[in-house]
Amino acid sequence: MRPERPNRFLWLAAPVLAAATPAAVQSASEAARSPETIFASRCAYCHDDGGWGTRALARRMPEGEAALLDRVNLPPAYTAFVVRRGIGAMPQFTPAELTDEELEALANWLEDRN
Amino acid sequence: MSVLPPGLTQETFDQALAEFRAAIGPQWVFTSDADRASYLDPFDIGDQDDHASSAALAPSGVEDCRKILEIANRYRVPLWPISMGKNLAYGTAAPEMRGSVILDLKRMNRILEIDEEMGTAVVEPGVSFFDFKAELDRRQSGLWMSGPSHSWGSVIGNALEHGVGYTPYGQHAETICGMEVMLADGSLVRTGLGAVEGTREWQAYRWPFGPGLDGMFTQSNFGIVTKMGLCLMPEPEGMAGVSIRIPDRGDFRALIDTLRPLRMTDVINAPYTIANGWRQITGGRVRSEVWDGPGAISRERMEELLAERGQGWWSVIFNLFDSPAGLDLRLEKIRQAFSQNIPGATIEVRRWEQGQPKESWMRQDVSLAPLGVVDWGGNPGGHSDFGPIVAPLGDRAEEVYAIIERRFLEYGKDPWIGMFGISSRALIFVADMFYTRTDAEETERCRRLFRQLCADMTGIGIGLYRTHLRFMDDAVAMHGWGDHALPKLNNRIKAALDPNGILAPGKQGIGSWNDKEEEGQ
Numbered sequence: 001m002r003p004e005r006p007n008r009f010l011w012l013a014a015p016v017l018a019a020a021t022p023a024a025v026q027s028a029s030e031a032a033r034s035p036e037t038i039f040a041s042r043c044a045y046c047h048d049d050g051g052w053g054t055r056a057l058a059r060r061m062p063e064g065e066a067a068l069l070d071r072v073n074l075p076p077a078y079t080a081f082v083v084r085r086g087i088g089a090m091p092q093f094t095p096a097e098l099t100d101e102e103l104e105a106l107a108n109w110l111e112d113r114n
Numbered sequence: 115m116s117v118l119p120p121g122l123t124q125e126t127f128d129q130a131l132a133e134f135r136a137a138i139g140p141q142w143v144f145t146s147d148a149d150r151a152s153y154l155d156p157f158d159i160g161d162q163d164d165h166a167s168s169a170a171l172a173p174s175g176v177e178d179c180r181k182i183l184e185i186a187n188r189y190r191v192p193l194w195p196i197s198m199g200k201n202l203a204y205g206t207a208a209p210e211m212r213g214s215v216i217l218d219l220k221r222m223n224r225i226l227e228i229d230e231e232m233g234t235a236v237v238e239p240g241v242s243f244f245d246f247k248a249e250l251d252r253r254q255s256g257l258w259m260s261g262p263s264h265s266w267g268s269v270i271g272n273a274l275e276h277g278v279g280y281t282p283y284g285q286h287a288e289t290i291c292g293m294e295v296m297l298a299d300g301s302l303v304r305t306g307l308g309a310v311e312g313t314r315e316w317q318a319y320r321w322p323f324g325p326g327l328d329g330m331f332t333q334s335n336f337g338i339v340t341k342m343g344l345c346l347m348p349e350p351e352g353m354a355g356v357s358i359r360i361p362d363r364g365d366f367r368a369l370i371d372t373l374r375p376l377r378m379t380d381v382i383n384a385p386y387t388i389a390n391g392w393r394q395i396t397g398g399r400v401r402s403e404v405w406d407g408p409g410a411i412s413r414e415r416m417e418e419l420l421a422e423r424g425q426g427w428w429s430v431i432f433n434l435f436d437s438p439a440g441l442d443l444r445l446e447k448i449r450q451a452f453s454q455n456i457p458g459a460t461i462e463v464r465r466w467e468q469g470q471p472k473e474s475w476m477r478q479d480v481s482l483a484p485l486g487v488v489d490w491g492g493n494p495g496g497h498s499d500f501g502p503i504v505a506p507l508g509d510r511a512e513e514v515y516a517i518i519e520r521r522f523l524e525y526g527k528d529p530w531i532g533m534f535g536i537s538s539r540a541l542i543f544v545a546d547m548f549y550t551r552t553d554a555e556e557t558e559r560c561r562r563l564f565r566q567l568c569a570d571m572t573g574i575g576i577g578l579y580r581t582h583l584r585f586m587d588d589a590v591a592m593h594g595w596g597d598h599a600l601p602k603l604n605n606r607i608k609a610a611l612d613p614n615g616i617l618a619p620g621k622q623g624i625g626s627w628n629d630k631e632e633e634g635q
Contacts, residue, residue: 052486086156089488094152096172096220
């Protein structure tokens with residue numbers, strides 16, 4: 001059993017929400033979003049500690065590597081493939097939802113963190 | 115491998131794609147294998163390629179949609195509009211007809227209005243429940259969202275597909291108050307009082323002078339909904355979360371007949387969910403951890419597992435919304451009814467009042483929790499839901515339940531059945547088939563089970579609430595009254611509004627290109 005840890009993305013939530021503007025709000029700007037923003041708003045629901053994705057990966061990953069940010073080896077090409085094709089119970093993301101450029105930056109960011 | 119729209123040559127399709135690129139920008143026309151793969155149904159109950167798209171287009175707004183429709187009409191390119199494309203278990207983003215071009219409306223994602231005084235909002239198709247909740251929170255709104263069990267989908271898309279939530283506003287199609295719709299010829303229409311220039315009342319009242327048309331654009335292919343008004347619930351003074359356990363399997367009829375009057379008199383003022391035994395033993399594990407025998411998990415084993423968790427044969431959960439004093443009155447009536455009709459039932463209650471932190475049982479936070487159960491039957495997992503609409507009468511519900519449970523066991527599938535008291539006069543059954551997607555024998559068996567159940571339900575006069583793409587024609591065929599008069603009317607409307615049949619052919623069994631070939635059109 002892993003020790004409980006605080007949610008690592010709470011600090012990201014404020015800037016994500018603050019980016020919205022009052023009147024007619026574009027819920028996701030077409031300007032490229034940073035990997036941190038994408039991870040917090042699109043990945044962390046499942047891949048943060050305690051998320052269902054983390055729990056599912058705990059069944060088949062080495063101990064301590066179930067959370068994506070704890071992964072020792074996460075090649076960008078693999079991340080890009082999984083995001084576009086889905087894997088296991090994870091549905092895929094379309095290019096209208098996450099552009100190729102954003103996906104590449106996200107995949108590189110994930111690799112650099114590990 | 116290249117996939118083409120039916121009837122088009124590669125050369126003609128290439129010309130159409132070139133025009134789409136010129137119209138909306140080449141970066142928003144997706145044709146690569148990887149991009150097209152992202153529109154496949156990850157949980158398909160068979161070969162995903164049966165519902166492969168030939169390309170995807172992502173317009174930025176109604177003017178882009180109009181340009182796309184003009185080109186599609188000229189080349190006879192079938193389009194499959196999606197909003198977020200997360201219609202999970204019902205087809206996700208994939209088209210009914212193989213070779214259709216996805217019209218991905220994700221980029222149209224503005225929250226145009228949240229009216230705190232009127233309790234309404236106007237949104238575009240690409241607004242997800244995640245986005246919408248974040249904006250309500252950002253504004254510190256006094257209005258609450260009614261979300262489905264997973265929040266990745268579109269607010270508009272879920273309402274259009276008759277999705278459900280867990281508040282008094284949980285019948286999402288009922289919360290629709292005005293639409294903007296682009297028809298196949300590119301004309302733009304506003305329904306209801308939105309047709310009055312300069313109106314303040316578009317979202318105030320859904321019945322205009324003349325027919326109310328909002329419903330005809332739900333679960334249909336008569337137009338592209340580009341904006342939608344919806345009613346939002348003001349934050350209640352308090353909530354109570356009620357959880358009821360019923361140990362005895364034989365109390366099902368009494369349970370339905372106890373809940374119906376409570377719901378009809380609005381004592382229970384939000385949808386309730388009934389779960390049978392198999393549905394309650396799932397959480398936090400996979401099937402192979404509890405059963406390695408052939409066929410469905412036996413009733414004996416299931417009862418052992420229920421006992422381990424201290425659960426009864428049936429469970430009911432629902433939330434109540436009222437002032438603290440009002441909640442007391444509602445709870446007293448509920449306790450009285452159960453004590454009189456089902457003495458063995460145990461009732462647990464949690465409470466919340468305005469100003470206190472929200473808790474998970476309130477279902478007021480965004481969630482992706484249902485994805486966690488997809489691998490229950492095996493990895494890579496999938497599921498498809500059989501969803502008959504049933505009157506909440508003890509005899510009737512028992513008749514339908516018995517058929518579904520028997521058929522599931524006969525086909526070697528766990529009868530994983532929930533029932534949603536969506537309104538005071540309708541129960542929606544959701545009987546889930548979980549399968550390993552790569553197991554062709556299992557998915558084929560599930561398809562046979564689904565079609566067997568369609569035949570069974572047709573025999574007793576029951577229709578469905580929603581289906582996966584694969585069963586659109588099976589579901590529409592269940593509407594046989596008057597020599598299928600209603601499906602025929604839908605096809606006549608379709609032919610009038612979309613004579614080239616370019617908008618979502620085959621959706622809900624309407625305007626299928628196969629029908630046209632059979633009829634020699």
